[in-house]
Amino acid sequence: MSTQPVATRIVRCPSCGGASVYGPQNPYRPFCSERCRTQDLSAWATERYAVDAGPDDPSSGDGDDEASDPDR
Secondary structure, three states: OOOOOOOOOEEEOOOOOOEEEOOOOOOOOOOOOHHHHHHHHHHHHOOOOOOOOOOOOHHHOOOHHHOOOOOO
16 A cells, blocks of 8 residues: 655635645644634624524424424
8 A cells, every 4th residue: 555645735714815734734724823713713703703594484394383382
């Protein structure tokens, strides 16, 4: 079995847009540094980033209304 060297993959850092090594030698991947990783975490913690959940729709049929139905 031969071991071939793995090519270093360079990706764009999601925080600053700079080059970032995407591999085990970069513990902050996909970020380029601890600073960029911390800034991204801070953005989520302060709710600068958010995932739109949409309005609650009782007719969505997700099964959550079973507990409130007295006939069941």
